[in-house]
Amino acid sequence: MKNLFLIAYLDLKESLRAKWFVVYSLVFGGLIALFFIAGVTESQVMGFSGLSRLLLMYIQITIVILPIFILITTVRSISGDRDDHILEYMLSFPISLKQYYWGKIIGRFITVFLPVFFAMLIAIIFGAFKGAMIPWSIFFLYSGLLFAMTSAFLGIAFFISSFVKSSEVALGLSFFIWIFLLAFIDIALISLMMQERMSSGLIIFISLINPMEIFRVAAISLFDPELTVMGPVAFYILDSVSQTIFVLASITYPVLLGFVFAFFGYKIFEKKDLV
Amino acid sequence: MIKITNVTKRFGSNISLDNIRCEFKKNESIALMGANGAGKTTLVRSIMGYYHPNDGEILINGLNPIKNRLDVLKHISFVPQLPPPIKLNIKELIEYVSVSAKIDKDFIKYYADEMKLDINSNLNKSFFKLSGGMKQKLLIAISLAKKSSIMIYDEPTANLDPKARDDFYRLLKENEDNKVLLFVTHRLEEVKELINRQIYMDLGKIVTDERL
Numbered sequence: 001m002k003n004l005f006l007i008a009y010l011d012l013k014e015s016l017r018a019k020w021f022v023v024y025s026l027v028f029g030g031l032i033a034l035f036f037i038a039g040v041t042e043s044q045v046m047g048f049s050g051l052s053r054l055l056l057m058y059i060q061i062t063i064v065i066l067p068i069f070i071l072i073t074t075v076r077s078i079s080g081d082r083d084d085h086i087l088e089y090m091l092s093f094p095i096s097l098k099q100y101y102w103g104k105i106i107g108r109f110i111t112v113f114l115p116v117f118f119a120m121l122i123a124i125i126f127g128a129f130k131g132a133m134i135p136w137s138i139f140f141l142y143s144g145l146l147f148a149m150t151s152a153f154l155g156i157a158f159f160i161s162s163f164v165k166s167s168e169v170a171l172g173l174s175f176f177i178w179i180f181l182l183a184f185i186d187i188a189l190i191s192l193m194m195q196e197r198m199s200s201g202l203i204i205f206i207s208l209i210n211p212m213e214i215f216r217v218a219a220i221s222l223f224d225p226e227l228t229v230m231g232p233v234a235f236y237i238l239d240s241v242s243q244t245i246f247v248l249a250s251i252t253y254p255v256l257l258g259f260v261f262a263f264f265g266y267k268i269f270e271k272k273d274l275v
Numbered sequence: 276m277i278k279i280t281n282v283t284k285r286f287g288s289n290i291s292l293d294n295i296r297c298e299f300k301k302n303e304s305i306a307l308m309g310a311n312g313a314g315k316t317t318l319v320r321s322i323m324g325y326y327h328p329n330d331g332e333i334l335i336n337g338l339n340p341i342k343n344r345l346d347v348l349k350h351i352s353f354v355p356q357l358p359p360p361i362k363l364n365i366k367e368l369i370e371y372v373s374v375s376a377k378i379d380k381d382f383i384k385y386y387a388d389e390m391k392l393d394i395n396s397n398l399n400k401s402f403f404k405l406s407g408g409m410k411q412k413l414l415i416a417i418s419l420a421k422k423s424s425i426m427i428y429d430e431p432t433a434n435l436d437p438k439a440r441d442d443f444y445r446l447l448k449e450n451e452d453n454k455v456l457l458f459v460t461h462r463l464e465e466v467k468e469l470i471n472r473q474i475y476m477d478l479g480k481i482v483t484d485e486r487l
Contacts, residue, residue, distance in 0.1 A: 006374050089361065093375040094349045097344070
């Protein structure tokens with residue numbers, strides 16, 4: 001355990017000094033600052049106002065940029081160390097592969113989750129300071145969703161990192177996965193639905209196993225429990241499960257997905273040549 | 276101490292180690308030589324447990340370096356040819372090696388002093404920002420402080436000035452008893468004073484193996 005936390009601690013310290021981390025923190029912190037400066041909390045659009053409105057906008061942008069940030073900053077974690085021969089030296093000490101791999105994941109999780117979470121926390125504190133009503137339920141749901149989405153993409157990133165031979169390939173693959181989950185899968189499913197080649201239920205199910213999609217729907221569901229903005233699709237979801245179960249699933253499923261990917265990544269890391 | 280039995284390692288269609296068979300015993304200092312691509316680094320990496328051999332077996336003190344990684348690596352010190360661009364600062368790197376390999380930090384400082392490397396004034400510097408010679412000196416100090424019974428050096432003096440080379444060879448001489456010293460080198464004259472065995476590899480095979 002001592003070695004596991006040592007690896008996590010050192011990875012965390014290394015990341016905090018890295019330039020990408022500064023950019024990463026500035027992007028999310030800057031977003032919140034921009035929303036306040038732009039007066040989002042004072043606006044009222046479609047019934048959402050104050051901090052709820054700000055958090056909704058924050059989460060909509062986060063859906064798009066958080067996965068790609070996590071993927072491109074994390075995917076080089078092991079493959080980059082392998083490329084630079086860092087892995088060769090660091091693993092010449094008696095540290096188990098399990099401790100090295102999972103220690104890296106813990107360290108990297110803290111690095112990528114905290115700026116996103118703190119940006120939201122700062123919004124809440126600043127909002128409270130300005131006298132706005134704090135939407136605690138939305139804050140806690142979003143914290144859970146961000147935790148889940150971070151887990152999912154971190155797991156996917158470590159999975160890729162464990163088997164690719166070079167970090168260029170890892171970056172290319174990350175970008176493809178991001179754009180596929182963000183847009184391509186939806187376009188493909190919409191065309192399938194229009195052609196009525198598959199049942200609508202199956203198409204919606206496939207759509208919802210996409211961690212970005214389930215995040216998106218769960219985020220909407222707190223403002224709009226009946227999911228009316230989604231039209232008929234809402235019936236398929238809410239007829240099958242209650243809104244509470246759906247929200248719980250939208251948090252537990254990406255966490256599990258991330259863990260499964262990270263676990264398979266570890267198995268590959270353990271079985272393959274290390275350098 | 277190190278027993279290599281009919282080890283073959285292939286990368287795709289390329290055979291890097293071709294049925295290698297040899298044994299390194301206590302008090303042996305070996306110069307492992309050969310042209311680029313001869314299989315020297317592959318052999319060292321296989322000994323360290325980084326590569327899974329396609330055939331054959333490597334045993335370190337009777338243990339498989341892949342299955343018994345922790346027990347095997349406790350007894351091995353390794354210095355690579357080029358110091359890797361580790362982003363940790365020196366303090367963190369020393370923390371990593373001292374916790375993972377239970378190395379006394381004072382020993383690292385002692386050997387760094389012997390190598391004329393002032394650790395204390397560089398503690399907060401990133402390892403990769405040090406000069407090539409300073410990096411190599413620190414890695415050598417760590418390898419000596421580990422007090423391992425097997426010491427593997429891949430071209431360890433490539434970045435060292437003549438004075439630092441002399442310091443390194445002197446320290447090795449003082450610490451060579453009951454150990455296996457394995458030098459991967461292209462310059463035999465540099466380690467001639469230290470070695471008592473010379474192995475020449477080519478195309479993944481051991482071509483000559485002479486005791487001096």
